[in-house]
Amino acid sequence: MSVSESVQMYLLTIYRLTQEGEVAPTNARLAERLGVSAVSVTEMVRKLHEKGLILKKRRAIALSREGERIALNVIRKHRLAERLLVDRLGIPWAHAYDQACKLEHILSDEVANSLEEFLGHPATCPHGLPIPDRQGCIAPQPETWPLAEVQAGQRVVIEQVKEGSVELLNYLVEVGLRPGQEITVEQVAPFDGPLLVSAGDRSFPLSREVAGKVAVSERASGQEGQLSDP
Ligand SMILES: [Zn+2]
Structure with a gap:
């Protein structure tokens, strides 16, 4: 249709x-x-x-099933377009969203399939959101929760960042945070205060508002004794 x-x-x-x-x-x-x-x-x-x-x-x-199939097809095109813009054309991911919102309606199914091939079958968009396959299926996703709910001392992986908020994304890019990155929550200030987060040897504060828009998971592989005790 x-x-x-x-x-x-x-x-x-x-x-x-x-x-x-x-x-x-x-x-x-x-x-x-x-x-x-x-x-x-x-x-x-x-x-x-x-x-x-x-x-x-x-x-x-x-x-309905058909309605969902159409919605997922548009989402597929949006997320593939974002990948093209960010990975191949070097457009900052904070700005790729708006452009992809236009491309998602223009790309034919054939072009989207070729684009997927060209990009090497990426699993997610730059925000970490899954790209539906040609049949509109989405691969099982890791369980995530908002960074704002993580307790001090926990090590987590950034899985997804809420799309669409350019200011938020610009800030995350500025401090060097993106999906796939491992971070440690060093401190959580009381009374809904900010979180102090570290990645590598850098640490920086994140407001609760920002942390509420970042979804994280526990890194299973990191817990399997990378720090091997003799
Ligand atoms: Zn995206």
């Missing part, structure tokens, strides 16, 4: 709101996120429902 850019944007937004753990996306949340009027949303939601792309239960909206 070939669908318009605006249908793609609605499906993508419903997918993202669902992923963010919203109770369930509603017309009101969609209007707010897309920056469009309640009337336009009502009209489009009716169309999407007619086309079988969404399911409705009272006010809650969910994607």
Whole structure:
């Protein structure tokens, strides 16, 4: 099914709101996120429902299988485009997001498949988010939690950084933090104060707000006795 850019944007937004753990996306949340009027949303939601792309239960909206397939296809193109922009064209990853938001609607499936090949089948986008495969499947992801919830003394790996916030990304780039990097939380100030984080021989403070947008996991391999005690 070939669908318009605006249908793609609605499906993508419903997918993202669902992923963010919203109770369930509603017309009101969609209007707010897309920056469009309640009337336009009502009209489009009716169309999407007619086309079988969404399911409705009272006010809650969910994607149908076909709706989800389309959303994941757009996400696949977005994340592959980000990889191209950052890895091959040297565009700072803090700025690649906006460009990829345009490319995601333009790339055909064939071009996306060739791009994936050309890039060597990357598993994630530069933010650490998984790239769906041609069938729209996402590989199992490590369990993550917000850096803001990590206790002092813990060693963790940055898995994902929330997309879209240029200021936040610029700051992380400035201090040299990116997905895949191992860090240690040195101190956690009381009363929701900042975290002191170290990577290698550098350490720097991160506000709770920033730390809340960084998802981390425990590094399994690092705990298997890299520091071998005789
Ligand atoms: Zn990304």
